[in-house]
Amino acid sequence: ACCSYRLRDALHPLWQSPLTIPGGTRQSPINIQWRDSVYDPFLKPLKISYDPTTCLHIWNNGYSFLVEFDDSADRSTIVGGPLENKYRLKQFHFHWGAINDWGSEHTVDSKFYPAELHLVHWNAVEYPSFEEAVMEGNGLAVIGVFLKLGARHEGLQTLVDALPAVRHKDTVIEFDDFDPSCLIPSCPDYWTYAGSLTTPPLTESVTWIIKKKPIEVDEDQLEAFRTLLFTSDGEEERRMVDNFRPLQPLMNRTVRSSFR
Ligand SMILES: NS(=O)(=O)c1c(F)cccc1F
């Protein structure tokens, strides 16, 4: 049983690729040690402008569920913060655990949250598409928001209600008129550091912007995430849980904070 577990675990989709890419010096996720972060007074406030009509569909891609946006124009964008260009929203998705003790990708002072939201944006000023931007050091900007167990989140509920329709891998459902800024805490405080995608191809192209304040969701909403499947319809069911990458070494990086 033990070896089959190890084999199964080793073949788990998230770990097919090496845990860290050879020569990787800026891999994600990392532990954010609050006392080691450095306040940077030159960091600007992050300006978030999303147009809910750019929301297209929800898709179970076998790693997570993605809510994808029309990124053919500058209609849902972020600018400011640590960024030198305007970045377009491409998709958002989550990472979560089988139980509430873990699930986030980043940790704060080694504390895991039960889940973490990632809003993925690409540098549309310097690159023609997301696919090109993914290969460049300043190509992507991902806003990370921690989810903690607490009150029911009404904005998230519209998303949760649609999840049964994307239970299996490679299912998609139309999803429109959703403004993801309802999932971002109003508190402006964030940490930022240079990192990577946390799923293959793990490219070192992400400016991470991790919000200090979590949002609250309730147990039923977290349980709804755990009813999704890694597997396609007709395959032996494997629950979509623990879809987070292990922590990566900080190496020669400093995490900056926008707050004292
Ligand atoms: N987890 S993550 O935010 O790094 C991420 C991306 F940025 C882009 C694509 C997939 C993905 F998972």
Ligand SMILES: [Zn+2]
């Ligand atoms: Zn992610």
